Amino acid sequence: MRLAVTGKTGQVVTALLERGEAMGAEIVALGRPEIDLSLDRSVLDTLAAASPDVIVSAAAYTAVDKAETEADRAEAVNARGPGLVAEAAAALNVPVIHLSTDYVFDGSKPSPYVETDATRPLGVYGRTKLAGETAVAAATPNHVILRTAWVYSPFGQNFLKTMLRLAADRPELRVVDDQRGNPTSALDIADAVLVIARNLFDRPDDAALRGVFHLAGTGEASWADFATEIFAASAALGGPSAGVSRITTADYATPARRPANSRLSTARLQQVHGVTMPHWTTSTRSVVERLVAATA
Ligand SMILES: NC(=O)C1=CN([C@@H]2O[C@H](COP(=O)(O)OP(=O)(O)OC[C@H]3O[C@@H](n4cnc5c(N)ncnc54)[C@H](OP(=O)(O)O)[C@@H]3O)[C@@H](O)[C@H]2O)C=CC1
Numbered sequence: 631m632r633l634a635v636t637g638k639t640g641q642v643v644t645a646l647l648e649r650g651e652a653m654g655a656e657i658v659a660l661g662r663p664e665i666d667l668s669l670d671r672s673v674l675d676t677l678a679a680a681s682p683d684v685i686v687s688a689a690a691y692t693a694v695d696k697a698e699t700e701a702d703r704a705e706a707v708n709a710r711g712p713g714l715v716a717e718a719a720a721a722l723n724v725p726v727i728h729l730s731t732d733y734v735f736d737g738s739k740p741s742p743y744v745e746t747d748a749t750r751p752l753g754v755y756g757r758t759k760l761a762g763e764t765a766v767a768a769a770t771p772n773h774v775i776l777r778t779a780w781v782y783s784p785f786g787q788n789f790l791k792t793m794l795r796l797a798a799d800r801p802e803l804r805v806v807d808d809q810r811g812n813p814t815s816a817l818d819i820a821d822a823v824l825v826i827a828r829n830l831f832d833r834p835d836d837a838a839l840r841g842v843f844h845l846a847g848t849g850e851a852s853w854a855d856f857a858t859e860i861f862a863a864s865a866a867l868g869g870p871s872a873g874v875s876r877i878t879t880a881d882y883a884t885p886a887r888r889p890a891n892s893r894l895s896t897a898r899l900q901q902v903h904g905v906t907m908p909h910w911t912t913s914t915r916s917v918v919e920r921l922v923a924a925t926a
């Protein structure tokens with residue numbers, strides 16, 4: 631099975647390159663300059679040349695705050711680009727697995743979100759990602775849209791790496807404690823995507839395998855809980871750690887609003903695709919281990 635993935639250095643694409651081999655899949659990473667999602671060209675030709683069995687749409691404009699002042703660019707990369715990728719999948723008659731986000735929700739629900747809950751993004755990033763979902767679904771019924779959340783890994787930029795970096799020269803960090811969600815390892819996402827891709831490949835006519843699914847680490851946390859776990863794991867290995875001062879969203883001004891609750895129920899994914907995600911604390915410890923070992 632060969633997977634063509636959009637993006638070259640992103641967290642999820644890097645995790646897929648690492649995990650693909652172990653799972654007997656070939657991963658072809660296609661990003662700039664061959665595929666630039668902000669330009670309306672060459673997407674079909676470049677994907678066709680890779681002869682994929684499944685296309686994974688993982689590239690995105692992920693700078694949540696910067697998106698507030700770069701809405702056109704976010705719209706191109708997060709909405710129009712994935713639409714072109716899904717049109718290419720339709721033309722090549724292969725499934726597309728498209729990554730989306732918990733930030734499509736407004737956070738007002740008191741319990742974990744299910745796939746059929748109403749969406750209402752609070753910012754440009756979430757709004758353009760939701761438009762991407764719509765574009766993908768309009769292009770082909772042969773799609774899986776995976777809403778994931780709070781992605782961290784040893785790769786690229788993420789909250790876990792930011793915490794370790796800031797802890798190196800500060801004794802205490804202020805971290806919001808009133809936004810709750812599901813920290814999710816990109817390596818666990820890669821493992822799940824490989825299982826889902828195999829299911830779609832093996833059962834091309836099974837409509838029940840298609841549609842929107844929530845994919846996130848088991849268990850839940852606030853950003854302050856996540857930071858506390860990161861520092862406990864790091865300190866145990868002699869790595870950087872800091873005290874966590876628990877603050878509210880009102881005490882931490884950012885250009886973009888973020889949902890207070892973006893916990894995702896993964897029951898549908900478990901039932902339909904047989905994917906069970908590891909607990910976020912287990913995966914957090916293993917990512918911290920890799921990062922601390924790399925700098926020791
Ligand atoms: N990060 C997170 O916390 C979350 C992410 N998601 C979603 O998961 C998916 C994967 O995220 P993640 O791996 O963390 O993303 P990253 O921010 O780590 O990487 C973004 C990727 O998108 C590529 N990209 C950006 N702009 C363009 C463009 N114009 N043309 C082509 N490629 C482009 C980058 O390319 P290059 O390699 O050239 O830099 C990079 O590979 C995304 O769809 C994201 O919206 C969902 C929830 C949480």
Ligand SMILES: Cc1cn([C@H]2C[C@H](O)[C@@H](COP(=O)(O)OP(=O)(O)O[C@H]3O[C@@H](C)C(=O)[C@@H](O)[C@H]3O)O2)c(=O)[nH]c1=O
Nearest residue numbers: 692694731732779780781789792804805806853882888
């Ligand atoms: C760095 C830092 C952040 N924060 C807060 C700000 C924010 O509310 C929260 C998370 O900050 P970040 O900017 O790292 O995370 P953010 O960019 O909001 O992360 C989101 O990215 C996109 C791509 C997604 O799809 C989401 O699922 C989610 O992962 O933590 C602190 O309270 N203290 C700090 O020192």
Ligand SMILES: [Mg+2]
Nearest residue numbers: 692693694695
């Ligand atoms: Mg960010």
